[in-house]
Amino acid sequence: MRKQIIITLILLAATAFVTVVYFKNLNPPGTRTSQVMRLIPDNASLVFEFNNDKGFYDIFKDNKLFAAIISKQKLGQLDTLRQVLLQNPLLSKYFTAQDLFISLHPSKTNGIELLLSASPATPFDPDVFDQLSKQPKNGLVITPIRKPGKSGYNIYVNILKTRFYIINKGDNAFSGSFSEELAEQSATYKSKTDKPVFILLSEQQSNNSLGNLYVNYSQLSPLFEQLFRNKNTDILKTFRMLPAVAALSLNYRSDAIMFNGSTTIQKDGPSAYLKLFVNQQPVINHLNDIYPSTTAYGTNFLVSNPAKFGSDLSEWQNSTGLAKERDQLFSKVKAETAVRIKTEFDNLLGNEFAIITTRYFEKFGIVSVKDGSKLKLVLSAISIMSDENKGELSYEKLPLFLLGDAFGIFKKPNFMIIDNYLVLANSNNELTSFYDTYINRKFLSKNSQFNQFNDLLAAQSNVSFLLDFKNIQPIFERDMNPDFYDDFKSMEPGWKNFFAASLQFSAVDKNFYTNFCMRLNSDTVAYKLK
Numbered sequence: 001m002r003k004q005i006i007i008t009l010i011l012l013a014a015t016a017f018v019t020v021v022y023f024k025n026l027n028p029p030g031t032r033t034s035q036v037m038r039l040i041p042d043n044a045s046l047v048f049e050f051n052n053d054k055g056f057y058d059i060f061k062d063n064k065l066f067a068a069i070i071s072k073q074k075l076g077q078l079d080t081l082r083q084v085l086l087q088n089p090l091l092s093k094y095f096t097a098q099d100l101f102i103s104l105h106p107s108k109t110n111g112i113e114l115l116l117s118a119s120p121a122t123p124f125d126p127d128v129f130d131q132l133s134k135q136p137k138n139g140l141v142i143t144p145i146r147k148p149g150k151s152g153y154n155i156y157v158n159i160l161k162t163r164f165y166i167i168n169k170g171d172n173a174f175s176g177s178f179s180e181e182l183a184e185q186s187a188t189y190k191s192k193t194d195k196p197v198f199i200l201l202s203e204q205q206s207n208n209s210l211g212n213l214y215v216n217y218s219q220l221s222p223l224f225e226q227l228f229r230n231k232n233t234d235i236l237k238t239f240r241m242l243p244a245v246a247a248l249s250l251n252y253r254s255d256a257i258m259f260n261g262s263t264t265i266q267k268d269g270p271s272a273y274l275k276l277f278v279n280q281q282p283v284i285n286h287l288n289d290i291y292p293s294t295t296a297y298g299t300n301f302l303v304s305n306p307a308k309f310g311s312d313l314s315e316w317q318n319s320t321g322l323a324k325e326r327d328q329l330f331s332k333v334k335a336e337t338a339v340r341i342k343t344e345f346d347n348l349l350g351n352e353f354a355i356i357t358t359r360y361f362e363k364f365g366i367v368s369v370k371d372g373s374k375l376k377l378v379l380s381a382i383s384i385m386s387d388e389n390k391g392e393l394s395y396e397k398l399p400l401f402l403l404g405d406a407f408g409i410f411k412k413p414n415f416m417i418i419d420n421y422l423v424l425a426n427s428n429n430e431l432t433s434f435y436d437t438y439i440n441r442k443f444l445s446k447n448s449q450f451n452q453f454n455d456l457l458a459a460q461s462n463v464s465f466l467l468d469f470k471n472i473q474p475i476f477e478r479d480m481n482p483d484f485y486d487d488f489k490s491m492e493p494g495w496k497n498f499f500a501a502s503l504q505f506s507a508v509d510k511n512f513y514t515n516f517c518m519r520l521n522s523d524t525v526a527y528k529l530k
Contacts, residue, residue: 032119033200036101037214039169040117041182041189042197044103045219050211050250052086052100052118074114077178078102080160081116084139090128094120105182106222111483113179115186123172129153147187199264201247209249213259213516217242218269230479234357235297236465238406239503243269246514256456256519263505263512271320273405274463274505276312280304282460282506287352287366290421291444292437296472298356299406300464310346313404326401333395337381344378345402350420355406359471361478364434365399365407365424376417383415390416390431399424444468453500453519462512463505469498497521 033049040047050056086095101117133142141156145165152167165183166176175186191197198214206212220240225231248261265275281304291298303309317326333341350368357363369375376389382398385391392414399407413424416431418438425431437443444450457464473496476485488495499521505512 033099033206035171036099036117036119036173037198037200038191039173039175039186039189040101040103040115040197041105041185042191042216043105043219043222044115044197045105045216045223047101047103047198047214048211049099049101049214051097052082052095053097056210077160077162078114078116080157081164084157084159085155085164088132088135088138090132090135094122094124094128097121104223105185106226107179107181109181112223112226113177113182115175115177115182117169117173117175117186119173124174126151126168129166147184150187152183152187198245199247199262201249201261205249205261210252211250213246213248213250213261215246215248215263217244217246217263227481227484228479229481233479234409235467236503238272238274238299238463239465242272242274244512248514248516256517258456258518259514259516261514262508263514265511271316273316276309276316276404277301277303277462277505278507278510278512279308279312280462280507282458282462283351284460285352285457285464287354287368288454288464288466289443289445290366290438291354291356291466292358292364292434293442293444293447294358294360294362294437294471295444295466295468296357296359296475297465297467298354300352300354300461300466301406302352302460302462302464304351306349306351307346310342310349314342316404317401322401325397329395329397329401333382333398339378339381341378341382341398342402345375348375348378353403353407355409357475359474360433361475362430362433363409363426364430365403365410365413365422367403367422367424369420369422372417372420372422375422379415379417379422386428389418390414390428392428449499449522452522453502453517456517456519457502458504458506458515461504461506461515465503467501469495469500 037047085091095118098118098121103115103117105113105115107113129142129144132138132140139158141158143154143156145152145154147167150167150169152165155164155166156162157164162178163180164176164178165180166174167183167187169175169186175183177183177186197216200206200214201209201212217239220236224233224235224240228235242263243266244263245266246261246263248259251258251260265278280302283302283304285300285302287300314326317323330340330342333339348369348371350370353365353367355363355365379391379393382395383391383393393412396412397408399410399413407424410424410426413426414428414431415425416423416435418435423431423434425434445454473489476488480488497520499519501518502516504515506515507513
């Protein structure tokens, strides 16, 4: 009996030891993703994660959407790299069914480069590359290299006539790029904190996703500086100023790229205008019904409680050093006209206000109001009126202090009251243009393609950005760096094959549920992507 007890104890001890060792070497769900993401340099603006599985490539095999977005050339390079490297028998057992990460980084040489990051399924034997270099007729010339603090390989891909640089990051993780500059940056990068820059998707959402997109909004501006020679472009400006990160999952459609997920605001980050909208409830978007047919891009802001928005805006301006100038302006208006403009305006503000830029470089502010007739009486007292419904404000910066940063482009604007809308513009000619659009119903919503696109969007939101690819072309031609604009104009398939893109924020628990959508033109869907 005693012998049996001893044997049982030994077996239990052995079982416990094996169990501990086994689970110690297992990575809990998301652990490897987090470890790899932490190794990606923090100037990455976007990171796309997908599984290196045949099923993923089969779904997108004949789909031109990705080619249109990242260029046919870059996609071709990545596909060739996959075939000659990842599918090579020596490497496939390490990377098949493993998550791959493609991140976008600004280059010092006025460009945007891609970095590939991955963690093999099992501990990787560096001798594999030595074996790979000895394979006959594999189209690769492999040379060991040493980058600051890290070992790696310089791989010349004959079919591409270019080099691919692989860096061994340690801890069974690798990164690679066609850019030597980015490869060196990856080799020297060390995370400044124990926490990853990006917040990851939940395990359930990630498992059900074809791919995941991670966004660092604070790094979008450096990316835009590479894209645009006009460093002051206001495209997505309010989003780019938000200290936040997003984790979005890909939803498959043959005619559109769609991601949804969450945008998490960094609580200790700098102040930002969009933070005001987390205190509101999502609202149904109506203003896009009267966007001009020439709209290139625009942002609609929606609030469920206008009075609270006005109060929150005042508190935010107090914290950003604008209180003194604002209070002096409001006091001056009251002293000279007896109008308490802040109180009067907040009481009449509706649920939506938008900034629109047209293909003709016109800029409009459109504000829904509860009673246009009452607002007209208020504004008439503080303006020089040109007719019954139009005038020019007599005081500068009122739109900035009444509606926030997005309306700072209107210093001393012309305005028009039409039905229950206040329309702002920087010239009388622009107001005349909008009046013609409104009276003759020349709206984007009259376009059947727009309605098909709009059907894919969330009906309710708090911030909704829209970009029309056809209408924005003149603006891109003026403001975009020539190399990127040439690609935009000539690439086939390319960005011009898309009808529109949208980014929507809806407030949830002091953060934003996020939807992104890009839809192809109807003719592209019907003919070019068959």
